[in-house]
Amino acid sequence: xxxxxxxxxxxxxxxxxxxxxxxxxxxxxxxxxxxxxxxxxxxxxxxxxxxxxxxxxxxxxxxxxxxxxxxxxxxxxxxxxxxxxxxxxxxxxxxxxxxxxxxxxxxxxxxxxxxxxxxxxxxxxxxxxxxxxxxxxxxxxxxxxxxxxxxxxxxxxxxxxxxxxxxxxxxxxxxxxxxxxxxxxxxxxxxxxxxxxxxxxxxxxxxxxxxxxxxxxxxxxxxxxxxxxxxxxxxxxxxxxxxxxxxxxxxxxxxxxxxxxxxxxxxxxxxxxxxxxxxxxxxxxxxxxxxxxxxxxxxxxxxxxxxxxxxxxxxxxxxxxxxxxxxxxxxxxxxxxxxxxxxxxxxxxxxxxxxxxxxxxxxxxxxxxxxxxxxxxxxxxxxxxxxxxxxxxxxxxxxxxxxxxxxxxxxxxxxxxxxxxxxxxxxxxxxxxxxxxxxxxxxxxxxxxxxxxxxxxxxx
Amino acid sequence: xxxxxxxxxxxxxxxxxxxxxxxxxxxxxxxxxxxxxxxxxxxxxxxxxxxxxxxxxxxxxxxxxxxxxxxxxxxxxxxxxxxxxxxxxxxxxxxxxxxxxxxxxxxxxxxxxxxxxxxxxxxxxxxxxxxxxxxxxxxxxxxxxxxxxxxxxxxxxxxxxxxxxxxxxxxxxxxxxxxxxxxxxxxxxxxxxxxxxxxxxxxxxxxxxxxxxxxxxxxxxxxxxxxxxxxxxxxxxxxxxxxxxxxxxxxxxxxxxxxxxxxxxxxxxxxxxxxxxxxxxxxxxxxxxxxxxxxxxxxxxxxxxxxxxxxxxxxxxxxxxxxxxxxxxxxxxxxxxxxxxxxxxxxxxxxxxxxxxxxxxxxxxxxxxxxxxxxxxxxxxxxxxxxxxxxxxxxxxxxxxxxxxxxxxxxxxxxxxxxxxxxxxxxxxxxxxxxxxxxxxxxxxxxxxxxxxxxxxxxx
Numbered sequence: 073x074x075x076x077x078x079x080x081x082x083x084x085x086x087x088x089x090x091x092x093x094x095x096x097x098x099x100x101x102x103x104x105x106x107x108x109x110x111x112x113x114x115x116x117x118x119x120x121x122x123x124x125x126x127x128x129x130x131x132x133x134x135x136x137x138x139x140x141x142x143x144x145x146x147x148x149x150x151x152x153x154x155x156x157x158x159x160x161x162x163x164x165x166x167x168x169x170x171x172x173x174x175x176x177x178x179x180x181x182x183x184x185x186x187x188x189x190x191x192x193x194x195x196x197x198x199x200x201x202x203x204x205x206x207x208x209x210x211x212x213x214x215x216x217x218x219x220x221x222x223x224x225x226x227x228x229x230x231x232x233x234x235x236x237x238x239x240x241x242x243x244x245x246x247x248x249x250x251x252x253x254x255x256x257x258x259x260x261x262x263x264x265x266x267x268x269x270x271x272x273x274x275x276x277x278x279x280x281x282x283x284x285x286x287x288x289x290x291x292x293x294x295x296x297x298x299x300x301x302x303x304x305x306x307x308x309x310x311x312x313x314x315x316x317x318x319x320x321x322x323x324x325x326x327x328x329x330x331x332x333x334x335x336x337x338x339x340x341x342x343x344x345x346x347x348x349x350x351x352x353x354x355x356x357x358x359x360x361x362x363x364x365x366x367x368x369x370x371x372x373x374x375x376x377x378x379x380x381x382x383x384x385x386x387x388x389x390x391x392x393x394x395x396x397x398x399x400x401x402x403x404x405x406x407x408x409x410x411x412x413x414x415x416x417x418x419x420x421x422x423x424x425x426x427x428x429x430x431x432x433x434x435x436x437x438x439x440x441x442x443x444x445x446x447x448x449x450x451x452x453x454x455x456x457x458x459x460x461x462x463x464x465x466x467x468x469x470x471x472x473x474x475x476x477x478x479x480x481x482x483x484x485x486x487x488x489x490x491x492x493x494x495x496x497x498x499x500x501x502x503x504x505x506x507x508x509x510x511x512x513x514x515x516x517x518x519x520x521x522x523x524x525x526x527x528x529x530x531x532x
Numbered sequence: 533x534x535x536x537x538x539x540x541x542x543x544x545x546x547x548x549x550x551x552x553x554x555x556x557x558x559x560x561x562x563x564x565x566x567x568x569x570x571x572x573x574x575x576x577x578x579x580x581x582x583x584x585x586x587x588x589x590x591x592x593x594x595x596x597x598x599x600x601x602x603x604x605x606x607x608x609x610x611x612x613x614x615x616x617x618x619x620x621x622x623x624x625x626x627x628x629x630x631x632x633x634x635x636x637x638x639x640x641x642x643x644x645x646x647x648x649x650x651x652x653x654x655x656x657x658x659x660x661x662x663x664x665x666x667x668x669x670x671x672x673x674x675x676x677x678x679x680x681x682x683x684x685x686x687x688x689x690x691x692x693x694x695x696x697x698x699x700x701x702x703x704x705x706x707x708x709x710x711x712x713x714x715x716x717x718x719x720x721x722x723x724x725x726x727x728x729x730x731x732x733x734x735x736x737x738x739x740x741x742x743x744x745x746x747x748x749x750x751x752x753x754x755x756x757x758x759x760x761x762x763x764x765x766x767x768x769x770x771x772x773x774x775x776x777x778x779x780x781x782x783x784x785x786x787x788x789x790x791x792x793x794x795x796x797x798x799x800x801x802x803x804x805x806x807x808x809x810x811x812x813x814x815x816x817x818x819x820x821x822x823x824x825x826x827x828x829x830x831x832x833x834x835x836x837x838x839x840x841x842x843x844x845x846x847x848x849x850x851x852x853x854x855x856x857x858x859x860x861x862x863x864x865x866x867x868x869x870x871x872x873x874x875x876x877x878x879x880x881x882x883x884x885x886x887x888x889x890x891x892x893x894x895x896x897x898x899x900x901x902x903x904x905x906x907x908x909x910x911x912x913x914x915x916x917x918x919x920x921x922x923x924x925x926x927x928x929x930x931x932x933x934x935x936x937x938x939x940x941x942x943x944x945x946x947x948x949x950x951x952x953x954x955x956x957x958x959x960x961x962x963x964x965x966x967x968x969x970x971x972x973x974x975x976x977x978x979x980x981x982x983x984x985x986x987x988x989x990x991x992x
Contacts, residue, residue: 176880176882177773177777178773178880178882179773179880179882180773180776180777181880202777203777222722223722223726225722229719229720230719233697233719234719234720236726237693237697246967246971248967250965250967252968256880256943256944256945257879257880257883257911257943258878258879258880258911258943258944258945258948259689259693259694259878259881259909259910259911259912259948260689260694260878260907260910260911260912260945260948260949261945261947261948262682262683262685262945262947262948262949262950262951262952263945263946263947263952263956263959263960263963263964264960264963264964264968264969264972264990265730265733265734265975265976265990265991266683266729266733267968267971269696269729270726270729270975272726272729273722273725273726274725290776290777290778290780291779292779313637313638313639313640316640316750317637317640317662317663317750318750319751319752319820320750360779418718418719418720418721419717419718420636420638420716420717420718421638421639421719422636422638422639423717447720450719451717451718451719451720452719452720483716483717483718484716484718485716485718485720485721485722486723487721487722487723488718488720488721488722489720489722490722492722492723492724496723500723500724503723503724504723505710505712507706507710507712508712508724510978511706511727511978511979512724512725512727513978514974514975514977514978514979515725515730515974515975515978516725517974517978518970518971518972518973518975518977518978519971519974530724530725531725
């Protein structure tokens with residue numbers, strides 16, 4: 073990296089906040105993407121840690137003028153390589169934008185700096201008793217700005233949707249350096265094109281998010297977990313719409329192949345409580361009153377029994393609930409050392425059994441297995457392509473392609489919540505025509521005429 | 533309009549579906565925008581009525597090649613002149629794209645052609661007992677495609693949000709003629725930039741919507757209406773967040789100045805039931821069970837009484853409920869003949885009393901009144917600028933500008949739900965910087981390189 077760039081950065085953010093030694097930079101050149109797929113970082117980078125939108129504006133004006141790539145970086149919890157610099161870049165860590173700006177309980181909204189983490193947000197919100205923020209991807213180290221940039225999802229989407237549904241306002245530094253505000257403390261806003269929604273999920277390619285206004289909701293304090301077993305995936309899937317049509321919206325509805333959760337339980341030294349059947353549905357309910365919780369739990373159990381459930385249990389104690397959830401959460405971890413790729417497809421919820429059947433057929437063809445866990449309420453499956461004797465399988469690309477084509481066949485998407493980033497960009501033509509990709513390039517150019525912001529992510 | 537254009541259109545859609553006589557075209561050259569503000573239609577137009585996306589694709593390819601403006605048109609219920617052609621144009625009415633394509637009760641989604649009206653959708657959904665679609669702007673003649681293009685709102689946004697929250701997939705003909713699909717039956721989709729959300733609210737400037745996939749919800753059959761009176765707007769506004777924080781989310785929360793609803797009642801030959809106080813809050817609740825409805829109604833009344841309510845009534849019978857709602861719905865109609873402009877600003881819900889105070893102060897300065905009704909739960913006020921002796925007031929532009937500046941001062945927006953269109957476009961610089969408007973122009977150009985689709989709307 074050129075000396076004048078380093079000097080300029082030190083001028084803007086202060087000498088203490090510029091990292092140039094590779095050894096101290098390593099953790100900023102990676103994210104949580106699977107090892108085999110992770111893009112190789114360009115090591116000719118510097119890490120800068122601005123403390124304000126004004127400093128970021130200064131950096132962007134300079135970078136735009138000199139055409140230097142800038143890669144913004146949140147908590148580094150991403151799964152598509154979006155935060156990994158593949159060009160010689162200024163890596164901009166947002167960790168110092170870390171203020172809890174304002175809790176506005178009159179409007180049920182909270183304003184935080186983009187570098188505030190989900191863990192910090194939840195800690196602050198727990199200090200008052202009324203309000204909570206519903207989105208929870210796996211890792212609480214995620215920064216709120218990163219969660220906006222990736223349009224984070226998670227298990228609670230059945231009831232609460234995704235990040236997009238709860239972001240009301242953003243402060244953004246444009247690639248050309250201007251500081252702007254999109255949206256606000258507004259429930260309705262139809263002026264001009266919707267720049268707020270354009271930013272959500274744009275993965276740090278259209279602007280650098282510096283402040284976020286989020287909608288909050290009244291806490292629902294009564295939580296229950298149901299575990300219901302079926303002989304087949306079709307039986308399990310069939311009951312899901314019946315429950316929703318009945319007006320019951322669980323926080324989460326998870327679909328789990330038995331051998332996957334049994335292995336996850338073993339990994340944790342626990343025992344999976346269900347024995348009968350081969351597929352489990354886990355329902356998490358969160359309700360305002362205990363009466364509502366019990367009434368809805370009973371209805372779900374009854375409906376499942378009518379729909380060929382072979383076993384059902386209500387996790388009564390907090391410990392039982394925690395164990396089940398922990399096992400489910402460790403489905404990935406238990407297999408991690410054996411995984412070449414973890415896919416993130418989605419289809420219409422009712423098509424999940426079809427997709428799972430296709431996944432199993434494809435795996436069999438390659439003489440392997442592909443364990444599946446799924447957020448069935450939102451049609452989002454995570455299935456794994458396994459290593460072969462600890463090595464990358466020769467058929468990895470081919471097999472993945474076949475699985476993506478299966479999702480597309482059912483009107484699905486290659487990535488439901490993990491994002492396009494640098495790893496799934498090459499599959500965009502499965503889902504979009506050339507003209508659509510050309511339009512996306514035009515959108516990118518409108519925001520970032522010199523193509524300096526996070527190059528290689530989504531759009532080249 | 534040139535003969536060869538007319539001939540080409542007849543070739544594509546058939547002679548019966550091209551209107552060239554001005555007398556038969558008049559209703560296609562207008563919408564519901566206030567008379568004084570309505571853009572003057574260019575009468576050198578033809579109206580074409582295609583029956584399919586394929587025909588629309590043919591029209592767009594030709595129009596794009598020949599650089600002929602095309603103005604897509606839904607139900608004509610818009611309030612910002614977006615559907616009025618101000619250039620010599622092909623006016624494309626979508627009335628023949630009128631199929632109820634599919635009710636998918638397994639995924640709780642419905643697919644309709646864009647020209648299907650809200651009235652038709654509700655009629656179809658009423659034939660089955662489980663599912664409903666929650667968005668309801670005033671006029672059921674609105675077409676679903678138009679509701680997407682305008683990102684329709686309405687009174688039920690407190691509970692159900694706006695159109696954007698419920699649109700899952702779109703079939704769109706691009707300005708360059710390609711037929712594409714954005715989104716699908718997907719709850720989560722993070723591939724590429726979000727083209728689906730870019731289309732929502734783009735007012736027929738980025739593409740022509742031909743099919744819409746909407747999310748449906750389990751019906752909540754128990755509806756109740758509360759009317760609670762306060763001495764001041766501040767008292768009324770203060771209770772709103774308390775109710776939401778308690779975990780009660782009414783379908784609607786309406787704020788009404790007494791003299792406005794009294795006049796609306798008189799206009800209908802009815803009597804407004806509340807006498808004490810000067811401001812009313814109307815709550816509409818929609819719940820799954822009668823018990824829930826009663827329990828929540830009681831809590832609301834109690835909370836209002838604690839917050840200085842001076843009177844409260846629960847509308848017990850369907851007739852009482854209907855009367856109150858009808859009076860509220862006629863606030864605009866009652867004043868219609870005296871209105872120069874009906875504004876559509878929004879601020880944070882808690883700032884509504886501040887905005888109302890400013891509106892009254894500004895009106896007083898011009899020696900007039902400005903009646904206000906508001907969707908207080910979502911911070912959206914509708915206030916009127918009155919005619920003076922039936923004539924346009926000389927101060928109209930000045931007074932409107934001051935009111936918009938008041939909304940902006942509180943972090944608000946010029947238009948919450950009625951849209952930018954051709955009438956509010958000139959106020960975009962109140963809310964956006966030059967650079968932001970330049971980016972919007974770039975987005976428009978990416979979709980529509982020749983600027984043929986609905987020129988003069990949002991972006992020049």
